[in-house]
Amino acid sequence: MKRHLYPSFSVLIVDDEAQWLRSLSMVLSGEGGITNVIQCQDSRQVKGILERENVGLVLLDLTMPHISGEELLTEIAELFPSVLTIVITGMNQVDSAVRCMKAGAYDYYVKTSEKDRIVSGTLRAIRTIELQRESRDVRNKLLSGHLETPEAFADIITVSKKMFSIFQYMEAIAASREPVLVTGESGVGKELIVKALHKLSRHETPMVTINLAGLDDNMFADTLFGHKRGAFTGADEARRGLVDQASEAILFLDEIGDLSPASQVKLLRLLQEGEYYPVGSDQLKRAKARLVLATNQDLVEKQRLGQFRKDFFYRLQTHHIHVPPLRERKEDIPLLLEHFVKEAAAEFGWQPPDIPGQIAVLLSRYDFPGNIREFRSMVFDEMSRNKGRLSVDAFKNMMADRQSGEAGLDGDRSDEDAIFRCFLSARQLPTYAEAEEILTDAALQRADGNQTLAARMLGISQPGLSKRLASRKQDGQK
DSSP states (O other): OOOOOSSSSEEEEEOSOHHHHHHHHHHHHHHHOOOOEEEESOGGGHHHHHHHSOEEEEEEOSOOSSSOHHHHHHHHHHHOTTSEEEEEESOOOHHHHHHHHHTTOSEEEETTTOHHHHHHHHHHHHHHHHHHHHHHHHHHHHHHOSOSOGGGGTTSOOOOHHHHHHHHHHHHHTTOOSOEEEEOOTTSOHHHHHHHHHHHHTOSSOOEEEEOTTOOHHHHHHHHHEEOTTSSTTOOSOEEOHHHHTTTSEEEEEOGGGOOHHHHHHHHHHHHHSEEOOBTOOOOEEOOSEEEEEESSOHHHHHHTTSSOHHHHHHTTSEEEEOOOGGGOGGGHHHHHHHHHHHHHHHHTOOOOOOOHHHHHHHTTOOOTTHHHHHHHHHHHHHHHTTTOOOHHHHHHHHHHHHHHHHHHHOOTTHHHHHHHHHHHOSSOOOHHHHHHHHHHHHHHHTTTOHHHHHHHHTSOHHHHHHHHHHHHHHHHO
């Protein structure tokens, strides 16, 4: 399997001591996963290397023959302003550090006792460079007006300009290792977006996917981080976590909005530091996978309610892709209709029927609360009921049934005032836990026990509702 170098640009180490060059390269690779390294023992060669190679970061010694580190630092700052420089020297002198920082050094470390700090500082500098380059790439990509790898988006049926802008943004951030947050209503195709992002990354390792809904804190840590043998009762063998299994490819965490605050803390450390401990182990491991997280929930509202940590929320905002609902890109309806008709015909073994032109016009008047997933189910339902034929009247009836159903689910908006007055007039307000139980029971009753419909009324995901019901059942058995 081809090994991907990290980072995408080179890290140039400049030092006249060959042993230090080898030692630092090994430490950066082993502890930091930094494998794209160039070693230079002669300071006179630095300028030529910077001109020829894609160098983003220089780790520079100060005391060297021919050209001193301070001279090189000034020259790099003047001739290669986009290249960051970290000074690593054997001299622990305050005045030297001050001069270097004034000359443009990103950071300053002492060789003898700061290897851990050197690794973390180098990783921090790499992230800074990546964000700078990504910002530039995004700007250039959006200005270019074309896609470089349209084949990566072949599974997404669209002619929407909004979607095209998203594709351009995805191409610009494809090489990054920063996390990506994908948001959008249920059924808009978030998983297709994540799969396209994986194709753009060109990793041979398959993408690893997990749905977080229903995972408690212990299961979350064990699933993601793995455990060592004997970590807990029943841990007869060591287990590799999904972070390790994903290797350098994408680890897709779906339903991130259902993650508990305790699990959010564990994931925040992974996102910020790129490191984690397997359950029961004191051996720190460094993550190579790129995390992509998705949710159909309003994280801003969850943050306001105290259900989602602010620091975790802001960390997820580095790269954010919001997939618009189908009602905001109705120009895609004719194309999607044709695609789903052909797909249904192939599955049922029929010839694709002619599509009356009025159907697409009719469907454009419908808001598709279930988005593309609902659209597909409507077409498959119509094809199966009418043995491969399409009827305008049948679609009219289907839309009318669904719209009346939605009206029943939404209820009379004036009910909100009555409910509010009911709470105000109550002698004692219910607790949050009691209110949640009341709302859950009411939604299930209105939906005749259908958890999918009940979840939509409550504004949560179906797996999230199932998790709450399972938790209630466990509490009742205690």
